[in-house]
Amino acid sequence: MEKNYYEILEVDKNASDEIIEKAYKTLAKRYHPDLQNGMLKKEYEEKMKIINEAYSVLSDGTQKATYDEQLKNFTVSIEEYQNIVQENMILRQEIQRLQNSTQNQYVNNMNFQSAQKQYDEQINRVVNEAVNKARNQAYQDAYVQDMRNRGYRFKRKYTIKDYIKLAGIITGLILTLVIIAQIPPVKRFLADLYENNIIIKALVDTFKTGF
Numbered sequence: 001m002e003k004n005y006y007e008i009l010e011v012d013k014n015a016s017d018e019i020i021e022k023a024y025k026t027l028a029k030r031y032h033p034d035l036q037n038g039m040l041k042k043e044y045e046e047k048m049k050i051i052n053e054a055y056s057v058l059s060d061g062t063q064k065a066t067y068d069e070q071l072k073n074f075t076v077s078i079e080e081y082q083n084i085v086q087e088n089m090i091l092r093q094e095i096q097r098l099q100n101s102t103q104n105q106y107v108n109n110m111n112f113q114s115a116q117k118q119y120d121e122q123i124n125r126v127v128n129e130a131v132n133k134a135r136n137q138a139y140q141d142a143y144v145q146d147m148r149n150r151g152y153r154f155k156r157k158y159t160i161k162d163y164i165k166l167a168g169i170i171t172g173l174i175l176t177l178v179i180i181a182q183i184p185p186v187k188r189f190l191a192d193l194y195e196n197n198i199i200i201k202a203l204v205d206t207f208k209t210g211f
Contacts, residue, residue: 005054005067013071017059024055087125091118091176098183122176 006013009023029035033045057063180186194201 003050003054004071005058006071008050008054009058013068020055020058024051024059027051087122091122092179094118096179099179 006015009020009027011019011023015023028048028051031044031047031051033041033048036044057067181190194204
C-alpha cells in the first residue's frame with residue numbers, strides 16, 4: 001500500500017475518532033502553509049494535502065472500514081511474526097540437537113522421523129501462508145481493478161523492507177534444507193533416492209549438466 005494514513009497522522013491504527021481528530025488539528029497547525037514563508041510554504045502545501053487526505057478517509061466511518069480492510073492484507077501482526085520466529089527457533093534447536101547426537105552415534109530412527117515431520121509441517125505452513133497471501137493479493141487486485149473502473153487510481157509500491165523480508169525467508173529455507181541435508185540418515189536417504197529413482201536421477205543429472 002502506497003500510503004499509510006495512520007502513520008501520516010502519527011497515530012496508532014487502533015486510535016479512537018477523538019485521538020485522530022486531535023492529531024489532525026495538531027498537524028494542521030504545525031504544517032499550515034499560511035504560517036510559512038518561501039520554500040517551506042510550497043513544501044507544507046503538499047504536506048497538508050496528504051494530511052487532509054488521510055483525515056478525510058479516517059474520519060469517515062465507511063471509508064475508514066474499507067481502508068482498514070485493505071491495510072490488513074498488506075501487514076503482518078506482531079503476534080504472527082513472533083509466532084513464526086519462535087517456531088523457527090524451536091525447529092533449529094531440534095535439528096542442532098540431532099546433529100550433535102550423530103557425533104558419537106546414529107540418530108535414532110524415531111527422532112529422525114519426528115524431525116522430518118516437523119520439517120514437513122514447517123514447509124507446509126510456509127506454503128499455506130504463501131497461498132493465503134496470494135489469495136488475498138488476488139482479492140486485492142480485483143478490488144483495485146473495480147476501483148479503477150470507477151475512476152480511482154492505485155499504485156502498489158514495494159519497499160526495501162518487502163525485498164529484505166523476502167530475502168530473509170528464502171535464506172532461512174535454504175539454510176534449513178542445508179542443515180537437514182547434513183544429517184547422516186538424511187544423506188543416506190537422499191543418496192538411495194537418487195540411485196533408485198530413475199526420474200529423480202535424470203532430473204538431478206540434467207540440473208548438474210546445465211551448470
